[in-house]
Amino acid sequence: MTIHQNLIAGEWVGADGVKNINPSNTNDVIGEYARASVEDTKAAIAAAKAAFPAWSRSGILERHAILRKTADEILARKDELGRLLSREEGKTLAEGIGETVRAGQIFDFFAGETLRLAGETLPSVRPNIGVEITREAVGVVGIITPWNFPIAIPAWKIAPALCYGNTVVFKPAELVPGCSWAIVDILHRAGLPKGVLNLVMGKGSVVGQTMLDSPDVNAITFTGSTGTGKRVAVASVEHNRKYQLEMGGKNPFVVLDDADLNVAVEAAVNSAFFSTGQRCTASSRVIVTEGIHDRFVAAVGERLKSIVVDDALKAGTHIGPVVDESQLKQDTDYIEIGQKEGAKLAFGGELLKCETPGFYLSPALFTEATNDMRISREEIFGPVAAVIRVKDYEEALAVANDTPFGLSSGIATTSLKHATHFKRNAEAGMVMVNLPTAGVDFHVPFGGRKGSSFGSREQGKYANEFYTTVKTAYTLA
Ligand code: NDP
Numbered sequence: 439m440t441i442h443q444n445l446i447a448g449e450w451v452g453a454d455g456v457k458n459i460n461p462s463n464t465n466d467v468i469g470e471y472a473r474a475s476v477e478d479t480k481a482a483i484a485a486a487k488a489a490f491p492a493w494s495r496s497g498i499l500e501r502h503a504i505l506r507k508t509a510d511e512i513l514a515r516k517d518e519l520g521r522l523l524s525r526e527e528g529k530t531l532a533e534g535i536g537e538t539v540r541a542g543q544i545f546d547f548f549a550g551e552t553l554r555l556a557g558e559t560l561p562s563v564r565p566n567i568g569v570e571i572t573r574e575a576v577g578v579v580g581i582i583t584p585w586n587f588p589i590a591i592p593a594w595k596i597a598p599a600l601c602y603g604n605t606v607v608f609k610p611a612e613l614v615p616g617c618s619w620a621i622v623d624i625l626h627r628a629g630l631p632k633g634v635l636n637l638v639m640g641k642g643s644v645v646g647q648t649m650l651d652s653p654d655v656n657a658i659t660f661t662g663s664t665g666t667g668k669r670v671a672v673a674s675v676e677h678n679r680k681y682q683l684e685m686g687g688k689n690p691f692v693v694l695d696d697a698d699l700n701v702a703v704e705a706a707v708n709s710a711f712f713s714t715g716q717r718c719t720a721s722s723r724v725i726v727t728e729g730i731h732d733r734f735v736a737a738v739g740e741r742l743k744s745i746v747v748d749d750a751l752k753a754g755t756h757i758g759p760v761v762d763e764s765q766l767k768q769d770t771d772y773i774e775i776g777q778k779e780g781a782k783l784a785f786g787g788e789l790l791k792c793e794t795p796g797f798y799l800s801p802a803l804f805t806e807a808t809n810d811m812r813i814s815r816e817e818i819f820g821p822v823a824a825v826i827r828v829k830d831y832e833e834a835l836a837v838a839n840d841t842p843f844g845l846s847s848g849i850a851t852t853s854l855k856h857a858t859h860f861k862r863n864a865e866a867g868m869v870m871v872n873l874p875t876a877g878v879d880f881h882v883p884f885g886g887r888k889g890s891s892f893g894s895r896e897q898g899k900y901a902n903e904f905y906t907t908v909k910t911a912y913t914l915a
Pocket residue numbers: 582583584585586587609610611612613640641642643645646647650661662663664665666667669684685686687717718817819845890
């Protein structure tokens with residue numbers, strides 16, 4: 439089996455390979471991917487540092503052409519790359535292709551942004567002096583990504599980094615190197631100069647840690663767990679570098695008595711269980727007012743009967759497998775914890791046997807949960823959700839906000855008054871009305887508050903806050 443190598447200083451290197459396994463069929467080996475060492479990572483950082491002066495001053499048309507070409511190829515290969523994504527991560531083929539299209543759209547968006555980086559000019563408070571405010575690239579950007587969006591998250595970090603003239607050292611999650619390798623290959627062939635984008639696949643404790651420890655990495659953008667995020671923060675403070683963190687969530691979805699029942703059920707089931715619940719924006723706390731509670735729970739139960747959990751690549755599958763064995767154990771541990779805490783496992787939560795050996799779990803819905811239980815406070819990151827019964831809107835809002843996290847928050851209601859109040863008062867970076875808590879556009883800001891995020895927003899034009907630094911120049915006329 440040929441090894442997919444790392445890209446360091448424009449050369450494909452690395453011999454030692456790790457197998458990438460399909461969670462829908464553990465007999466299916468997708469490929470072997472090189473594992474970078476500490477020395478490889480240091481070489482990648484040095485290459486990015488050396489490439490920075492020329493790339494940061496490169497013409498915007500060159501950057502535009504490379505990003506546009508990358509977008510075109512990703513979109514042209516959406517079925518093949520979407521299939522690779524589903525095969526390595528386990529989300530359904532439709533979700534895999536959808537995520538791939540989104541990655542193409544992100545590259546297309548930032549191709550356009552290369553031509554739109556505006557500054558400001560202002561008169562000085564002193565006579566005959568002009569003031570120009572411009573944005574410049576930050577330097578070497580370290581990119582560390584998780585396994586749950588193997589193409590979209592790398593795209594929404596790599597595209598703006600390159601767009602604004604930064605060079606990159608990119609470390610994807612070891613569990614899903616396939617899509618990352620594919621987009622780096624596309625960017626490389628699109629004509630990126632040597633050293634501008636370096637791929638270092640491998641272990642977080644080796645590759646990621648070397649990036650954190652390097653004084654030559656000028657900024658780090660990280661998406662992943664809260665624990666690793668804290669390490670990124672501490673190391674970045676130590677090196678006085680810019681950093682951006684997108685971490686966990688415990689997103690609430692509120693259902694009010696006046697909700698349209700079908701809208702509420704569809705949004706809640708999508709939020710909690712699609713993509714196997716492995717989305718940072720998934721909702722695992724469904725907060726339901728007492729007038730609609732029993733009807734809502736019964737309707738969700740009915741809806742779950744029609745959900746098919748199976749091989750991600752099979753036509754007709756709605757929910758694929760959990761990503762790997764350790765994540766599956768985490769999910770089943772929480773199902774046990776929920777029961778011990780006194781919540782009632784109303785539906786699902788069973789290990790399933792499908793045609794192929796994989797990590798299959800039926801969507802688990804708890805009822806009679808309270809907001810102080812561990813299943814309501816800690817991120818599970820699987821197809822496990824809990825319904826919390828509340829008296830009225832005021833209690834629903836208080837429970838929704840009673841969490842250390844603040845990424846996404848949703849409500850199902852037909853009341854303009856409650857929707858408007860919720861949008862203003864939900865303590866979250868993103869608020870959804872009559873929509874699932876997950877599922878966002880690629881051209882507007884993404885991110886959270888409280889324990890979910892740190893630093894400026896990702897995506898859309900707001901991305902320039904992280905990937906550029908501001909310069910103020912004064913000129914005597
Ligand atoms: P992890 O934090 O375990 O891993 C994220 C990345 O960090 C991986 O590439 C990992 O490498 C790397 N890493 C691990 N240890 C270190 C280290 N010491 N130094 C530097 N890098 C390191 O998260 P998961 O991949 O398990 O992702 C799941 C988590 O991510 C969930 O908690 C989820 O909520 C969160 N998430 C948040 C999102 C958001 O936008 N808010 C979006 C998606 C996920 P490796 O795994 O290869 O060893």
